[in-house]
Amino acid sequence: MDAVKSKFGFEINQGRHIDMDRIDTRLADEISAHVRSWKACLNCGSCSATCPGGVGLRSLLLKLSTLGELTTLDTCLLCGKCFLVCPRGISTRYLIIQIIKKRREYGKAV
Amino acid sequence: MTNQPDIRRVDVRRVAVIGAGPAGMAAAGSLASLGIAVDWYEKDPLTGGKLHDYYQLFPDRVRASEVLPELESKSGKSLITKYLGRTISEIERHPGGIVLKNGSGSCGEADAVILATGFDFFDARLKEEFGYGIYKHVITSVDLERMLPVGKDALRRFGKDPATVGFVHCVGSRDEQVGISYCSRLCCITGIKQAIEVSEMFPAAKVYNFYIDMRAFGQGFEELYRKAQEEHGIRFIRGRVSEASEDREFRIRVKAEDTLMARPLKVTVDWLVLLVGMTPSCTEVTLDHAEKQQEFIKPENPLTSNAVRGMPGVFAAGCCTGPMNIPESVASGRAAALQAYDYLTRDR
């Protein structure tokens, strides 16, 4: 690091950036294979907005597809409102069930 | 064998233009300039289409009331016969020409037809979760456009200026829940324009625009977007509104997610404006053998022809082929006129 700083005059902050070369998307890919419509997500946020259980579904799904991280859905009521408002018609409830099933198979978040 | 058009032949031919909005006005005017007689049909008692309902047009905020007479003057030629208040419901091709029918039978004939039947706005009652028709202070962009020229009183509640106004983008567009998967193109810029207009009328008000993607594609659009942010302090929130409800003071509570902040939000507004998309006109004419592109009329070949597929001699222009703004509709009308002319005059 010091060598970099002295030669180029700046540091490379390793903490924040997403290293797309290193992300393991196998988990997200497996789940996408079950629920193909997920790939059409616009990230519009209607799902998170309407959720009575306070689940931030949009960001949860985004983290999963971008970072391969799997978080918990233990406040989800499975009420289905997210599916009713989704403009791309994604089967959100099924996605949630598949995610939890996979989580059980693979253990906790990566 | 000459390359000149047979003018004598052309003189007895007639083209029917159906629709007197911007595209129809341009088509009729262009045909008349080329020396072709036009039978011009319009279901309303006036020409001009929806221009009568608009206030200021984006991006330069020219008044629609000033643009209308200009367009009309180009279509006031003597070769044009107007049939106002007439609806054509069906077109049928016969060996000798094209027959136009209304509900009770044949009402006209032509050698070529230009369809310029335009569009309808999406019925916001279909998105019931926004409460249009249920909550008093939920209106559409169409309603707002009519309220703006009236002045501040139209938007005051109980004599007081509105403190907060919200705009919802993509109502009836890009939405599988209502079966409309396309983008209506012009609602984003409409939202920006109206946000600026409201903000000018009530400088103290907070104005929020809830969008998914900001489509400011045209000339001057992006500049207007920036103006809205910088000069008028319009707050653009990237997040689609999921539902609205009413509180005790009849203000509207909006639920959305600020996706960039990754947090759900709620805000209470005095007016919620739904930016409704464009759908094919319900006074659509039935054609035999025609195809529709996502319910709009599909041209035979978008690159080379405005003719309706499978119906030679029938051309389509303007918003009946898809969402367009006024300059695009006008250009489309002129292009269709030229193609109709070509169709009539070429050797067959």
Added chain:
Amino acid sequence: MEKLFDPFVLPFTVGFSFLVLWFVYKIVRWFISLRGDDMKLVITGLFSLKTLQALVETVNESLLHRKVFRNNSRLGYMHMSLAFGWFMLILIGNIESTYYSGNLFKPIYVSVFWRFFDPGPSFPQAMIQPGFAFWMDLFLLLVLSGLGFAILKRFRSRIMGMKRTMRHEPADRLALAALWMIFPARLVAESMTCGANGTGSFLTGSLGYLFSRFFDPSSSILPSWWIYSFLLGFFFVLLPFTRYAHIPSEPVLIFFRKYGVRLSPGSAGYTDLSLTACSSCGICINACQLAEAAPGRPVQSSYFVRSVRKNRVPDLQYECLICGRCEAACPVGLELMPMRQNTRPDLGIGSRATITGKLGRNGHPRRILYFAGCMTHLSPGIIRSMSSIFNQAGAIWEFYDADGQACCGRPLKLAGQVDAARNIRGKLENDFSKSGADLLVTSCPICYRIFNEEYNLPGIRVLHHSQYIRDLLEWNRIKVESSIQNAVYHSPCELGRGSGIESEPREIIKALYKADLTPDIEGLCCGGSLGGPGIDLATRRAVARGAVEELTHGDPDVLITACPLCKKTFSAISRIPVLDISEATAGQLIKPNALPERKKQQGNHHKQAVAVG
């Protein structure tokens, strides 16, 4: 009479003995793996009138297949002729052989192959004599006619009134082939014997006579009986591993069920019995709307049962609407809905879900608690209408989930998350009891069902809003004016079939509209069901379109439903307006006071461009 034995009886005897041993083993297993209370029910029931009732039901359903007849007489005849016909052949064969041999206790094969040992009365006189031979021939003909229909059904099912038949697996197909060959083989064997001896009644005698005209049947006797015996034995050996295990198990199921045993997550024995009793008849496939909307997806109950029997719960099972139409149509009366739910694993979703509701106004008596339901918040027209109705009726009411942050818990339960649902139930039971209300009105049939069936709410009556509105109309607490329009009513799965609330909404419609054009069919599913998370939007739309088409044959002006989910699902595709029953009522309320109410819109109206081309 010579010794009643020939080596050809061995295949049959071996197969049959195997079958009997298997059956005894299974009955014992099923019984001992019942839950304790269920075992008691069976033992006490055994010596009661219920046994007689179960016997009657067995005759009615296992033999005569009356339920299938009610649905479709061709199909009913087919099943009945095979089952009842075969049963009568066995019964009369037994009586015949006992009568002629004078011996009640004889080896089982004797009555089965009696015609071999005793060729019977002479032909053609036997044709007109109403003796055993005549009845045996008659019932054999009955079975063969059924067989003919069965073959027809497999190749041209539409003639038999079934749009689709089940696709069977190799083992089932083999057993099917064996079964189909058994009765023709019997006919041939008996006819050979009759032909060689100049005996037989109208069927076997005629055929035997015909044989004798072309060759000497006597040399063909033994081979044909060997074939018949072998087919029987083969079928019996296969039976426990195929769909035909249904034959012995259905009566057992009928008896246990009559004694009061029901399916529950803990009852492995009864579940196994239920699974075995499924005959793979495919009537459920016919009743399932997904057969049209998602053709080729083996989601229907017969496929589901088959998979579970092999210890494989298909992932497809999340694609079932849990609408109950298959359950309603099943001739065996299997509890298909509980079976589906019990196999959905509890994944721990929603384990920390919390809900909040509003119980304000201390000291104010709260007689009625209104629970809209989470989905209803996406249909504010319903909430607005109920508000008008409550106020018009002068009710003292409180809107518990005004913030839209509550849920009844049933969606979790339908997806298998039983624990999470129980937690939510606890919270709501607590809040409802504290509220001081004596009436709980809900707008959502899903909520109604779980409140009614599972919640413990002492002193609180639970009503769906259609029941409440009907009561208001009956007691003249509200008045409505009648419209000149015709309406059709869609019965939501959870309200009609699920909770038995059918008459109340129809009474309201009668008061509101000129004519009720609801067709007399088993209630349809709108496609929006929460029961099937794996069903995609396109398939749901297809189900909805099919349902609307069937509902609107009589050309009604408006489609009325009583569920926010049905309303949303239909509104997206219906050409006529779709209204909830509360909206229809509120729109036609006659108000004594002069407050100008905004004219109710005609409901959601999906504009379709005029058809082109």
